[in-house]
Amino acid sequence: xxxxxxxxxxxxxxxxxxxxxxxxxxxxxxxxxxxxxxxxxxxxxxxxxxxxxxxxxxxxxxxxxxxxxxxxxxxxxxxxxxxxxxxxxxxxxxxxxxxxxxxxxxxxxxxxxxxxxxxxxxxxxxx
Numbered sequence: 781x782x783x784x785x786x787x788x789x790x791x792x793x794x795x796x797x798x799x800x801x802x803x804x805x806x807x808x809x810x811x812x813x814x815x816x817x818x819x820x821x822x823x824x825x826x827x828x829x830x831x832x833x834x835x836x837x838x839x840x841x842x843x844x845x846x847x848x849x850x851x852x853x854x855x856x857x858x859x860x861x862x863x864x865x866x867x868x869x870x871x872x873x874x875x876x877x878x879x880x881x882x883x884x885x886x887x888x889x890x891x892x893x894x895x896x897x898x899x900x901x902x903x904x905x906x907x
Contacts, residue, residue: 786812792836804829804875830873 787795792811799807808814808829814822858864876882876895885892 784812
């Protein structure tokens with residue numbers, strides 16, 4: 781079976797709009813953002829998908845989205861109280877809802893946030 785081409789730009793935006801009823805992961809799969817792991821499993825590359833969406837939408841750091849809020853950027857600062865706030869732009873892009881729980885996994889040079897629910901397949905996340 782041939783690998784599906786990865787959609788970018790206007791083609792990506794159009795496809796995502798067509799698939800509005802699907803979850804973020806399902807949209808990413810349908811747009812070609814998967815890789816085959818060494819063990820033969822398909823893994824969804826959510827970060828690549830989300831980055832491509834941001835780029836296709838023209839959202840860049842420092843650019844106002846026109847809604848009065850901050851636009852998505854790839855930098856955050858630790859607050860004085862030690863909290864780290866990623867913002868609603870990313871939670872919306874991931875399809876998270878109030879009350880959803882995330883598991884935090886610390887890597888050597890990164891942090892992974894993974895949704896905690898029975899429908900979520902951990903083998904499908906981008907590491």
